[in-house]
Amino acid sequence: MAISIQVNEKRIKGRRSLMLYGHFIEHFHRQIYNGIYDPQNPLSDEDGLRSDILSAMRQIKVPVLRWPGGCFVSSYHWKDGVGKNRQPFFDKAWRVEDPNTFGTDEYIKMCRKIGCEPYICTNAGTGTAEEMSDWVEYCNLESEGKYAKWRIENGSPLPYGVKYWSIGNENYGFWEIGAKSADEWGRLVKESAKMMKHVDPRAELSAAALSDLDWNMNLLKNCGQFLDWISIHEYWDMMAEKNEPATYEQCMAYTDHIDHSVDEVRGMLAAMKLDKKIRIAFDEWNLRSWHHPNVHTVRQGTGKEDYITPRDKNDDNSMYNMADAVFTACFLSAMNRNCDIVGMANFAPILNTRGCIYSYPEGIVLRSTYHVFDLYVNYLGDTVVDLWTPDSVPGMHVTGKNGQETDVETLDLLATTWSDRAGTALAVVNKHPSDSAAIRLSTAFEGMNVVIYRLNGSSPDSYNDVDRTEVSVRKEELGMFRENMEISVEPHSVNVIQLVP
Numbered sequence: 080m081a082i083s084i085q086v087n088e089k090r091i092k093g094r095r096s097l098m099l100y101g102h103f104i105e106h107f108h109r110q111i112y113n114g115i116y117d118p119q120n121p122l123s124d125e126d127g128l129r130s131d132i133l134s135a136m137r138q139i140k141v142p143v144l145r146w147p148g149g150c151f152v153s154s155y156h157w158k159d160g161v162g163k164n165r166q167p168f169f170d171k172a173w174r175v176e177d178p179n180t181f182g183t184d185e186y187i188k189m190c191r192k193i194g195c196e197p198y199i200c201t202n203a204g205t206g207t208a209e210e211m212s213d214w215v216e217y218c219n220l221e222s223e224g225k226y227a228k229w230r231i232e233n234g235s236p237l238p239y240g241v242k243y244w245s246i247g248n249e250n251y252g253f254w255e256i257g258a259k260s261a262d263e264w265g266r267l268v269k270e271s272a273k274m275m276k277h278v279d280p281r282a283e284l285s286a287a288a289l290s291d292l293d294w295n296m297n298l299l300k301n302c303g304q305f306l307d308w309i310s311i312h313e314y315w316d317m318m319a320e321k322n323e324p325a326t327y328e329q330c331m332a333y334t335d336h337i338d339h340s341v342d343e344v345r346g347m348l349a350a351m352k353l354d355k356k357i358r359i360a361f362d363e364w365n366l367r368s369w370h371h372p373n374v375h376t377v378r379q380g381t382g383k384e385d386y387i388t389p390r391d392k393n394d395d396n397s398m399y400n401m402a403d404a405v406f407t408a409c410f411l412s413a414m415n416r417n418c419d420i421v422g423m424a425n426f427a428p429i430l431n432t433r434g435c436i437y438s439y440p441e442g443i444v445l446r447s448t449y450h451v452f453d454l455y456v457n458y459l460g461d462t463v464v465d466l467w468t469p470d471s472v473p474g475m476h477v478t479g480k481n482g483q484e485t486d487v488e489t490l491d492l493l494a495t496t497w498s499d500r501a502g503t504a505l506a507v508v509n510k511h512p513s514d515s516a517a518i519r520l521s522t523a524f525e526g527m528n529v530v531i532y533r534l535n536g537s538s539p540d541s542y543n544d545v546d547r548t549e550v551s552v553r554k555e556e557l558g559m560f561r562e563n564m565e566i567s568v569e570p571h572s573v574n575v576i577q578l579v580p
């Protein structure tokens with residue numbers, strides 16, 4: 080039976096920011112070195128940046144790129160990564176040597192080539208408030224003070240105008256170098272924010288929250304007045320724990336828990352009357368979480384070192400299949416629906432590791448998730464409008480990775496319009512592993528031309544690799560809208576349906 084869809088374009092839920100389709104890149108695995116930055120590679124340009132990767136990034140109009148970490152940043156000293164006298168250092172987060180040849184100036188150059196906003200994450204682990212505000216001076220002051228002068232001396236006469244700054248990373252976590260208690264965090268964020276804003280009052284600041292009441296309350300009570308953003312992270316399939324990826328069905332169980340931390344933080348901001356001032360930056364997210372094979376950590380509470388040596392599946396492209404694409408689409412649709420409070424989200428990471436682009440010496444592979452960004456960025460509208468159905472959406476019973484049983488709706492539906500032209504674009508995700516579904520559009524679309532972009536592969540496990548393209552987008556012209564027109568969507572697929580004059 081087809082599901083009837085009603086769309087009320089006059090009932091605007093919000094205007095989504097393009098920043099919801101943002102990304103993250105870290106000094107980790109092959110993201111920077113042997114990734115985007117590879118001066119010896121014939122595909123690299125005069126700045127050592129891989130041209131093929133840059134152009135793939137431009138195609139999905141990367142709006143903002145968070146850097147340099149992640150956990151990496153918590154023992155990174157930015158001053159060692161600019162100027163002529165750079166020394167390699169030991170990266171304590173990922174336990175590898177970092178040559179320090181890619182630093183702030185190289186990052187800004189890269190952002191300019193991509194056409195995105197920089198978003199710098201500071202060291203709140205072993206770093207100080209002063210080191211953070213010195214970084215703002217280096218990037219944003221014209222010529223006052225030694226750091227702006229140093230930037231000029233390093234070849235950049237004009238300030239970089241970095242608007243987005245995050246104070247620290249996941250400093251609540253036992254895994255983070257220089258982790259903090261809630262009290263320490265409140266004090267550090269307050270002093271750092273004060274100094275950074277004194278250097279550049281236009282800088283927009285974020286700091287890490289997690290769904291722990293004490294931590295968040297303490298942060299918001301002490302620092303709410305200085306913050307523009309509150310940062311949250313989530314990876315649903317924690318591979319370091321089980322060392323096995325979740326199956327397609329298990330991934331569908333995760334789609335039921337996509338916006339739980341948004342709901343919690345939203346409630347807290349509202350209770351503290353900060354919901355009009357502070358927005359949520361979901362500045363690291365991905366279905367999967369793999370780790371660097373070098374990593375070891377101390378498990379909280381056990382007091383003993385527990386060496387985690389996961390197999391390095393980061394480079395195994397078969398791991399990133401239609402489950403990843405379906406989950407990614409559900410996440411992006413959920414953020415669109417929450418666009419009144421979520422102003423930024425950063426897929427973590429953009430390249431290699433579990434990123435949406437995979438690079439190898441001779442080229443790149445666009446993983447399934449890349450195509451979801453392509454669809455959402457290039458084919459959906461910027462205004463989220465009301466969508467409902469009078470029918471019941473078929474459910475499916477799934478068992479999650481930890482054995483929990485859930486019923487999830489098989490369809491995820493989102494309606495958008497454009498603020499600068501007529502038409503409607505729907506995102507329709509069919510999570511069912513084997514059943515197709517059909518939707519019936521209301522007569523409000525009479526006179527419109529219907530086009531569908533289908534992202535899929537022949538099975539839930541389909542993936543792209545150096546030797547295969549199993550997952551791709553197909554465009555189908557369905558002609559003019561007809562009364563009772565039914566549109567069928569394939570199992571395990573992500574679809575954008577455009578209704579345009």
Ligand code: AHR
Nearest residue numbers: 148149150151248249363
């Ligand atoms: O991406 C790897 C790590 O995952 C990031 O460094 C950290 O922020 C998150 O826990």
